Every structure is written in C-alpha cells, then in structure tokens.
Amino acid sequence: MDESPLRLLPWNSPEGKPCYLSTDRPGGMLSSLADEVEAELLSCAEAVLGGAEAVLADTAAGEAAVRFALTRTAESLRDVLRVAHCREGRTSGKP
Numbered sequence: 001m002d003e004s005p006l007r008l009l010p011w012n013s014p015e016g017k018p019c020y021l022s023t024d025r026p027g028g029m030l031s032s033l034a035d036e037v038e039a040e041l042l043s044c045a046e047a048v049l050g051g052a053e054a055v056l057a058d059t060a061a062g063e064a065a066v067r068f069a070l071t072r073t074a075e076s077l078r079d080v081l082r083v084a085h086c087r088e089g090r091t092s093g094k095p
Helices: 029-057 063-092
Strands: 006-012 018-022
Touching: 006 029, 006 063, 018 029, 029 063
Parallel strands: none
Antiparallel strands: 006 018
C-alpha cells in the first residue's frame, strides 16, 4: 500500500516544531484550512510590502517607522518562505 506523502503545514506546534498532515484526501478539512492559512499569509505579506515601500518612499519617516516596517517585513518574509517550503514539498513529493 502506497503511503501518502506528508504535507508540511504552514504553522508550528506549540513547542515550535513543524506540523505535518498525513492524508490521501487533498480536499479534506485540514488541507483546506492549510490552503486558507497559506493564502492569508501571502495576502498579509503583500500588504506589509506595500506599507514598507510607503515608509521607504517617505523621506521624513523616522527610525521607529523604518524599524517597524523592517520588523514586519522580516516576519512576512519568514511566512512567505514557509509557504514556499510547504508548496515545494507538495510538488516534489517530499515533506
């Protein structure tokens, strides 16, 4: 019997460890939730990028605004990389 590949989920356990889903139902409840979370992370990253670009374009922006924008951008980049790793696992068959 072939085993379904594990799907890396876009969130960690409370202990900070990666979570995986083992199922042969790609349209199942948890798979759908993971798809929604991935879409939300990408949407948030797009909004953060717009805000960061606005701060960078504002020559009067102070250090606090730039640090805030960079902090949010780094968080969003981490999320987008997580989504990329999740999707890479689904296309390559590896978790």
